[in-house]
Amino acid sequence: MRHHIVHAGWLTAALAVLGGVFALYVHPDFLVTLVDQIWSCF
Template sequence: MNTLRLLGWAAALAALGGVFMLYLQPEFMVGLANQVWACF
């Protein structure tokens, strides 16, 4: 059970790290802002 919980935490941290790395790319942020703005 502890191994499964550890793998879950590792997967969650890896996903959060990947999202954080995307936010460091300016072109990604501009594209995301354009998509959000297009909803209005």
């Protein structure tokens, strides 16, 4: 039973990451702003 819960947790985490990547591709201006902010630190 515990194996199924752990497997479901990893599956949920993977789907959340894929959803986040898809959201970034839908709004590329957000990604450009984020990269500009990170680049300004250097």
